[in-house]
Amino acid sequence: xxxxxxxxxxxxxxxxxxxxxxxxxxxxxxxxxxxxxxxxxxxxxxxxxxxxxxxxxxxxxxxxxxxxxxxxxxxxxxxxxxxxxxxxxxxxxxxxxxxxxxxxxxxxxxxxx
Amino acid sequence: xxxxxxxxxxxxxxxxxxxxxxxxxxxxxxxxxxxxxxxxxxxxxxxxxxxxxxxxxxxxxxxxxxxxxxxxxxxxxxxxxxxxxxxxxxxxxxxxxxxxxxxxxxxxx
Numbered sequence: 001x002x003x004x005x006x007x008x009x010x011x012x013x014x015x016x017x018x019x020x021x022x023x024x025x026x027x028x029x030x031x032x033x034x035x036x037x038x039x040x041x042x043x044x045x046x047x048x049x050x051x052x053x054x055x056x057x058x059x060x061x062x063x064x065x066x067x068x069x070x071x072x073x074x075x076x077x078x079x080x081x082x083x084x085x086x087x088x089x090x091x092x093x094x095x096x097x098x099x100x101x102x103x104x105x106x107x108x109x110x111x112x113x
Numbered sequence: 114x115x116x117x118x119x120x121x122x123x124x125x126x127x128x129x130x131x132x133x134x135x136x137x138x139x140x141x142x143x144x145x146x147x148x149x150x151x152x153x154x155x156x157x158x159x160x161x162x163x164x165x166x167x168x169x170x171x172x173x174x175x176x177x178x179x180x181x182x183x184x185x186x187x188x189x190x191x192x193x194x195x196x197x198x199x200x201x202x203x204x205x206x207x208x209x210x211x212x213x214x215x216x217x218x219x220x221x222x
Contacts, residue, residue, distance in 0.1 A: 001158075031208055033209060033210075035210075041214075042201065042212040042213060042214045042215055043156070043201070043210070043212045044212075045209045045210065045211075048208070048209060058209075090155075092155060092156065094210070096208065100143070100144040100161060100163065100205065101158070101161070102146065102158065102161075102205070102210060103158055104148070104155050104156040104157075104158070105155055106154060106155035107154075107155040107156075
């Protein structure tokens, strides 16, 4: 299995600011994803982080709000821009270590005041 | 409504078996998954099954897949208090997961 580290694990931020979340994997992986889990809800895919090209965003998510970087096969960042209280969620990184095996990090718990 | 559906809550006594059910809609899904989420934690991959299989067993966990009815179940044998958590069913479409709403399992001592 892949070991996935996310930073920060939690943060409290002010409205209007931006926060960058990092995801580091202990092995090279082709596929990396970012999900959001709003309070008391299930998970929703934000985007697929593509190495060497722009991320692929799901309906309802845009690059200006959630810019993503993927500089190599072990690392990705997700930025939550111009935050509002509605962005308070857990943001989770996911990787496919082998075909069909999808693992998640511990998540980054964001509270926006 | 949800593409992947689960009941919201299940309560069992310690030592009993738990069965958590899930229905999905996309017949082209290649893999189906069960994840466990404990309070304040991320998602733990419990098990997954390839869509051409009917059953998969892993220690106390048994997954049954009825592809005709698009029904997936997770059976936990000898349920322990440490099994109390939210269990998410998910299906893989185009290499990304679609999740159910989660079933909260409460294990009574």
